[in-house]
Amino acid sequence: MINHRKHSITNLYYYITPLFILLDYLFGINIRVTVLDSMPHYKYVYYGFCIFCGVGMYILPRCTPIVALFESTLNILLVVLTVFLPYIKMVSQFDNILEADWQPMNVFTLPHIINLILAGTVATFAFYGSLRVLGVMGTDIDSDDD
Helix, strand or coil: CCCHHHHHHHHHHHHCHHHHHHHHHHHCCCCCCHHHCCCHHHHHHHHHHHHHHHHHHHHCHHHHHHHHHHHHHHHHHHHHHHHHHHHHHHHHCCCCHHHCCCCCCCCCCHHHHHHHHHHHHHHHHHHHHHHHHHCCCCCCCCCCCC
């Protein structure tokens, strides 16, 4: 039997998705998926996907590790894009990068920092917890098989 207690943080993260949507929609505070701010349709598709994940975890708790593994992988990708996409956009606007007039860039705004900490932490716990529950990764890293 799979121990679902290891995924309580993951479950809570999906269950409070409507709160993240309300913060974003009513107050303009997006801390769940800041990389999609310029693409609102994709952002709401992602929110819908997270609600679907939460409902799926609630209805079929035995699928929690698989759902958490898949979504945490997607979430880690989005966190990486949050950090690097502004730099890629900036570099791509110059014809000659070596002769470009570089201006300081601040991609670490408060919402981005909160997103990085929140999403990165939950995604990491969900990813490794799912691997452990699914038996892909052992609990003892330094096992001696001699």
